Amino acid sequence: MDITEDTPFRVLRKTWQPVALSRDLEAGGVVGYTLLDEALAVARFEDGTLLATRDACPHKGMALSCGHVASGRLTCSYHGWQWAADGACVGVPSLAEPPQRLLDKATLETFAVQERYGMVWVRLDPEEAAPIPDVPEFEGAGGWRVLEAEPMAFACGFRREIENYLDMTHFAFAHGTTLGAAADVVLPPMEIDRLEDGFEMRAPFPSVKAPGTTPTKLQSAHQRHQRCYLPNVTTIRQTFEDGDQRMLVHVPSPNTNDSCTVFWLLAQPADFDGPALEDQVAFSTAVLEEDRFMCERQRPREVPIIPGRGGWGVLVSPGDTLANTFQKSFRGFLQDHLDAAA
Template sequence: MANLDVTLLPNHWYAVAASTDLVGTTPIAASLLDRQLVIYRTAGGQVVVLDDRCPHRGASLAYGQVKDNAIACPYHGWQFAPDGHCVHIPSQKTSARIPQVAKVATYPVQERYGLIWVFTGDRDRAGQTPLWELPEYEQPGWRVVQGQFDWAADYRRVTENGMDVAHSPFVHANSFGASGNEVIADFELEKSDRGAQIWIPIEPKANYRGSFNLLGRKQEPPKVGRSGAAFHLPNITRIDIEFGNFHLILVGIHQPTSATTTRSHWLHIRNFLTAGWADSGTRRRTAKLFQEDQRIIEGILPLRDRNEISVASDRLQLHYRQLWQQQCDRSLVTQG
C-alpha cells in the first residue's frame, strides 16, 4: 500500500490553464505539481505545452517569445519547435550541428471546455484515453460561466470538498445551505471505472419562492428537488442542483499546482437566465461559495491521516480515496 503523499496519477488528462489565458502567441507559465510548464499558441492556433526549462542554462522559456512557431529562450535565444527539439542556436554558425540532446519534453495536449489539457504518463496511451465528458457544455439552451480560484491546500482535499454533501448547512449557511437539512438521506453509489455519483433529495431555502417568481414562473415552485454529487479521477467534481425544470451544474477541475496549492478551474452551467446580464452575479456568488470553503479547507492538514473517522455520508469521498489509491499503487507496481 502506497503512502498518501501527493502525487500525479499517470495516464490522465489534467487541465493546466484556461484558453483565455493565451493571448496571441504570448507564452505563459503553468505548474502541475511542481512540474513547470510553458504553454503557447502557434500562429495557426495550435496549442503547445513543453517543460519550462531551457536545457542550455535552465532559463524559463515562459519569458521568451514565439518565432516561426518555435519558442525562443529569453537568455541566449535558443529556439525549440513544437516537438521540443532545438532548431536554432543564434551563437553558432548555421552550418554547425545542433546537439541531439538539445530538446525539452513535450506533452500531448487538447483544448476543450475552454481549458488547455495535457496528458501525463505514457504518450502512446493519450490517444486511447478519452477526456472526461461534459455534454451540457456544447448543448444549446445552457449558459456557461467560467473562472479560476486558488487554494493553499492539497488538491485532493479540494476535490473531496467539491463532492461533500454534508457540509453545506454549516459552511454555506449564509449562501445556499439551508438549515434543517443536516440529515443526509440514504444514497446509492453509481460507480464507473474512474468515478462515482450520488443523488439525494434537497429542500430549497425559504427565499427560493422569490427567486422562482423573479424568473417568471407563475406556478407553485417545487417543494423538493434533488442534488447530485460526482467525481471523476483524478481531480474533477460535479454538483447538480435540480428543482423542477431548473438545472444548475457546478464543475470543478482542481489543478495541483504544488503539493500544498491548488487552482480550481470552475464552470457554472445553467439552463435558465441564459442571457449574459446574469453572469456578473454568477461570478460573485461562485466566489463567495469558494471563499466560504476556503477558510475551512486551508486549515485542514494534507491528506495523509489514515485515522480520520468517517460515517455513511462520507461514502463518496471514501470511494474517491479508494480508487485514487488503487491507481497510485498500480502505477508504482508498473514503474517497479
C-alpha cells in the same frame, strides 16, 4: 506494489490536468504552471499549435515561460535560442550556422497537450491512465451555455478540495452567510453507485435559504446528481422543481502536494429561467472563498492516503459517505495503475 504517499503524483502523471484557460493563452503567448511538482511552460503558436515543455531552457535553465512566440518560434528571453512547435531547436543567435549536433542536444522535451472545455490540459506521462471525461453539456450540446470562471489557487492538496466539493453537511456552518444558515445538516437518503470510471450520487437536496427569507431559484430545493470521474473531475447536476437544470464542474489541478488550482465551470440551457451565468459567478466565487478558507486550514494540507483521524475513514458521519467513497475509489484507481505498471 503498495500505495504510499507519493503514489498519487506518480499515477496522476498519466492523467490529463488543466493548466490554463484557453482564453488566457492567446496566439503568441506563453504561460507558466506548476503541475505535479513539475514547472511547465505552455506556448501557443500563431497557427494555434500548443507546445508544453519544462519551464527551463536547455541552454542555461532560464524560465521559458518568460519567452515569447513570434514567426513560428518560441524564443528564450535570455540569449534568444529558438524552437519550433515540435520542440526542435531551430536557432541559436550567437552562431550563424549552429551545428546540427548542438541543435539536436537542445531539443525540448515535450508533453501531451490538448484543449477541451475552454481549458488547456497536459499529461506528463506518455501513457494515459484515464481520458478527459465526456460531458456534452460543457461543450454546448443541446444549446447549453458554458462559462469558465477564474481559476482559484488553494493552499491545500487537491484531495482536500475534492472532499469539500463532495461534502454535504458543511453548508450551515461554512456557508452561513451565502448558502444559508438554515441548511439542514441531517441528510436525506443518498443513492451512491460505484462506476467503472468513478461514482455517482443522487439525492433530493433541501432548500438552503436563510431563516425568514424566500429561497432564490439557486437556493431552492432540487434534485442533486454528483458525478466523480476519477481521478479528480467532479460535476454537479441540479434539477430544479420547474424542470430546469444547471451544471457545475470542479477540477482541482494539483500543483504540489500542498497546493492546487481549482478550474471551475458553470453551464445551463440558454433558456434557463433564472440568473444569467455571468450573474452567478460573483455569488459562486463567494461560496468558493468560504470553502477555500476551510480547505486551507485543515492539517495536514493534503488528506493522507492512509485512513486516520483528521483524514478519512475513521471518524465517519453520514455526511462523509461521499468523501469516503472518493478516497476508496481513488485508492482503487491508484492500485489499478500500479498493478498495470508492475
